[in-house]
Amino acid sequence: MKLPALSRDGREWAVVAALASGVFLLLTLISARNGSVSGEFLVGVALTMALFALLALGLSLQFGLAGLINFGHIGFAAIGAYGVGLAHLNGWPWFAGVALGLLGAVALAIVVGIPTLRLREDYLAIATIGVAEIVRTIALSEVWLTRGPFGIYSFPLPGRDFATSGPWAALAASLGVVPYSPFFVAVLALVLFGVLYWTFSRLARSPWGRVLRAIREDEDVAGAVGKNPFRFKLQALALGAVPAALYGMLYAWAFAQIIPALFVPLVTFYAWTIVVVGGVTTLRGALAGSIAFWGLTAFARVLRLETIPVVGGPLESVVGFLTRPGPGQELLIGVLLVLVMLHRPQGIVGRREELRFGR
Amino acid sequence: MASIADVIQYGVNGVALGSVIALAAIGLTLIYGILNLANFAHGDLLAVGAYGAFFFSVSVPPVEAAFWALGLAVVLAAVGVAGLLAPPTRGRSAGSWRAGLLEPSEARAAVVGAAALAAAVLGLSLPARGLALPALAGALALGAAALVVARRRTARGRGSDVAWALGGGGTALAAWALASPFFLAAALGAAAAVVVAVLFEAVVWRPLRARRATILTLLIVSIGVAFIVRNAIAIRFGSDFLNYARPLELPWRVGPAIFTVDQATTLVVAAAAIAGVHAFLAFTRTGKALRALADNPDLARLSGMDVNRLVVALWILAAGLAGLAGALLPLNNFAVSPGVGFTLLLTLFAAVILGGIGSAYGAMAGGLVIGVVMELVAGLASPDYKFAASFAVLILVLLVRPQGILGGRAT
Numbered sequence: 001m002k003l004p005a006l007s008r009d010g011r012e013w014a015v016v017a018a019l020a021s022g023v024f025l026l027l028t029l030i031s032a033r034n035g036s037v038s039g040e041f042l043v044g045v046a047l048t049m050a051l052f053a054l055l056a057l058g059l060s061l062q063f064g065l066a067g068l069i070n071f072g073h074i075g076f077a078a079i080g081a082y083g084v085g086l087a088h089l090n091g092w093p094w095f096a097g098v099a100l101g102l103l104g105a106v107a108l109a110i111v112v113g114i115p116t117l118r119l120r121e122d123y124l125a126i127a128t129i130g131v132a133e134i135v136r137t138i139a140l141s142e143v144w145l146t147r148g149p150f151g152i153y154s155f156p157l158p159g160r161d162f163a164t165s166g167p168w169a170a171l172a173a174s175l176g177v178v179p180y181s182p183f184f185v186a187v188l189a190l191v192l193f194g195v196l197y198w199t200f201s202r203l204a205r206s207p208w209g210r211v212l213r214a215i216r217e218d219e220d221v222a223g224a225v226g227k228n229p230f231r232f233k234l235q236a237l238a239l240g241a242v243p244a245a246l247y248g249m250l251y252a253w254a255f256a257q258i259i260p261a262l263f264v265p266l267v268t269f270y271a272w273t274i275v276v277v278g279g280v281t282t283l284r285g286a287l288a289g290s291i292a293f294w295g296l297t298a299f300a301r302v303l304r305l306e307t308i309p310v311v312g313g314p315l316e317s318v319v320g321f322l323t324r325p326g327p328g329q330e331l332l333i334g335v336l337l338v339l340v341m342l343h344r345p346q347g348i349v350g351r352r353e354e355l356r357f358g359r
Numbered sequence: 360m361a362s363i364a365d366v367i368q369y370g371v372n373g374v375a376l377g378s379v380i381a382l383a384a385i386g387l388t389l390i391y392g393i394l395n396l397a398n399f400a401h402g403d404l405l406a407v408g409a410y411g412a413f414f415f416s417v418s419v420p421p422v423e424a425a426f427w428a429l430g431l432a433v434v435l436a437a438v439g440v441a442g443l444l445a446p447p448t449r450g451r452s453a454g455s456w457r458a459g460l461l462e463p464s465e466a467r468a469a470v471v472g473a474a475a476l477a478a479a480v481l482g483l484s485l486p487a488r489g490l491a492l493p494a495l496a497g498a499l500a501l502g503a504a505a506l507v508v509a510r511r512r513t514a515r516g517r518g519s520d521v522a523w524a525l526g527g528g529g530t531a532l533a534a535w536a537l538a539s540p541f542f543l544a545a546a547l548g549a550a551a552a553v554v555v556a557v558l559f560e561a562v563v564w565r566p567l568r569a570r571r572a573t574i575l576t577l578l579i580v581s582i583g584v585a586f587i588v589r590n591a592i593a594i595r596f597g598s599d600f601l602n603y604a605r606p607l608e609l610p611w612r613v614g615p616a617i618f619t620v621d622q623a624t625t626l627v628v629a630a631a632a633i634a635g636v637h638a639f640l641a642f643t644r645t646g647k648a649l650r651a652l653a654d655n656p657d658l659a660r661l662s663g664m665d666v667n668r669l670v671v672a673l674w675i676l677a678a679g680l681a682g683l684a685g686a687l688l689p690l691n692n693f694a695v696s697p698g699v700g701f702t703l704l705l706t707l708f709a710a711v712i713l714g715g716i717g718s719a720y721g722a723m724a725g726g727l728v729i730g731v732v733m734e735l736v737a738g739l740a741s742p743d744y745k746f747a748a749s750f751a752v753l754i755l756v757l758l759v760r761p762q763g764i765l766g767g768r769a770t
Contacts, residue, residue, distance in 0.1 A: 138747075338563060341576060
């Protein structure tokens with residue numbers, strides 16, 4: 001049987017799908033060989049992948065399409081999470097919190113964008129990281145508003161009843177996964193990623209997206225044909241803040257806690273590594289990068305390298321060190337960023353020919 | 360309600376902190392202006408300086424610090440001797456910027472500078488104080504001799520910059536070692552920052568320049584470099600705050616303000632370094648060439664300057680100042696951890712943008728302003744907002760005067 005030739009899009013989706021199924025199949029097989037397949041572990045890995053794919057999707061839109069460097073992405077996530085948290089603290093319904101978080105993140109993006117987007121392109125990077133740190137400092141210091149370092153805990157998870165009873169529960173049970181909020185949030189994150197991916201890729205192909213790409217390549221030319229670069233860039237920045245705010249909310253719901261320490265700049269750079277590794281020229285890069293990055297750390301946890309004769313012990317300690325949270329993992333992030341940018345700037349699923357701006 | 364005296368005291372603390380920020384910001388602004396690189400790894404060079412100084416002064420026994428300093432002296436001497444033994448470098452035109460073997464006067468300066476350094480180390484490590492002082496005096500004399508040797512005319516016309524740097528460096532090290540072992544450690548910390556910066560120039564920045572990477576690519580790569588440097592430090596020294604114990608000394612009272620000895624040291628060192636930077640940029644060939652490169656890179660290249668060689672000089676200057684600033688941080692009640700570079704990075708960018716990108720003098724002024732604002736906010740409002748205050752200044756400048764107070768080029 002001859003398979004029909006795949007389009008460029010189809011080929012890239014095939015890479016992402018192969019990556020995802022390969023990672024999870026291997027994880028299951030290795031766990032089985034180790035003696036125990038833990039649904040909880042697999043769901044945890046999928047949850048992290050889905051959440052970070054969502055977070056990275058915003059960067060992918062802002063950088064890949066519009067050429068904007070946002071180093072303060074986690075600030076928008078913090079606004080999203082604290083929107084939900086403040087709603088809980090003040091006794092508002094959860095959808096008011098969601099609205100507060102989304103509108104707050106978009107408003108923050110506009111506030112950061114107005115002074116910086118008219119200026120040279122690197123000012124945005126500096127200003128966004130500064131604003132994200134101001135947001136975190138306020139969350140940490142204004143205890144009356146946010147409970148500061150004590151954090152906000154044990155708030156009702158929207159849809160938890162739905163997840164633990166009803167059709168989801170039966171489906172999850174038949175898959176051998178105990179229904180509990182991480183599974184639900186992982187599915188929710190994937191659904192939201194799908195919706196936003198579809199919306200963003202429609203936008204990227206629309207006249208609006210073409211103008212943004214034109215601005216990315218040459219702002220003066222785009223301006224000369226009557227497009228206002230500032231307005232388009234501001235729209236892209238605000239739109240990219242939406243998935244970040246959703247990440248913040250979903251993270252809060254998945255782990256039932258909101259503390260300032262969740263919104264340190266490091267998380268932004270996890271998302272940047274994911275976008276760069278996955279590929280900056282396509283929105284798919286966010287998903288591919290997230291699967292690759294978190295798949296890598298998951299493998300390190302199940303592989304049991306120490307059982308390999310002779311080289312196993314040292315190998316396990318090196319790999320384990322580089323993939324566990326802490327200096328080792330951050331060192332890996334740095335090395336990945338530099339090596340990919342130097343040697344494979346298009347990433348896993350990107351297109352080199354669309355990379356004129358990213359040499 | 361804070362009294363006038365309190366406000367003056369916050370101002371004094373601010374000037375001391377600001378002079379450290381100014382030192383570090385000079386390199387950041389020059390790199391930014393000349394290489395078009397908003398170097399997010401610049402703060403981590405401060406961390407290298409701080410940890411280097413810590414390594415050479417506190418965590419290792421003096422004998423080991425002396426061992427490292429002697430190693431530096433031996434390398435310096437070997438380079439000098441090799442330069443002396445090499446066949447004469449005839450045929451190099453006076454204006455040539457090509458990298459090559461050292462000029463004879465450079466080689467001699469290196470040998471004498473190395474001897475000065477070695478004598479200084481010997482003086483510090485000798486147990487008997489009676490022998491130590493003559494040894495240090497000898498070091499100072501040798502350093503002065505290195506400077507005299509460096510003044511000799513060379514094929515390049517007017518005493519080469521390399522000879523000046525080698526002779527001056529040897530003298531400065533000897534004089535500093537005479538004043539306090541801390542200074543030797545600070546200088547070695549700065550040297551460590553230089554080594555790191557030149558390494559990344561060779562491995563990362565030069566290849567990216569060769570393919571004319573865009574400003575956005577450089578930004579992302581600099582984040583990667585920052586992560587590598589920061590976590591290499593964390594792996595070697597641990598992630599906790601440094602316990603950088605300083606001896607307790609009585610502060611000086613000047614009018615209503617109180618200066619600690621450490622603050623005075625900071626001000627003197629920063630002032631000396633800034634004077635040195637001014638002399639370098641205004642009077643030396645390399646300094647003038649760097650300014651030309653900042654003004655118009657294409658014209659500089661066309662007029663036959665070896666840009667790669669100049670960029671190495673730029674990194675040495677920038678990283679040396681950053682490393683020195685890092686070594687001075689603990690003197691200003693600044694908690695140093697491997698993440699200190701990130702903590703300070705935005706503050707440095709605030710100083711750079713306030714002063715105008717590419718302007719060394721703007722960065723000095725911007726650093727002082729930012730330091731004073733930070734200490735005033737910390738004192739009058741809340742210490743929690745010390746750093747947020749510098750980010751707020753940054754955003755305010757972007758809104759009101761994005762080209763900076765002294766800059767006219769940035770758009």
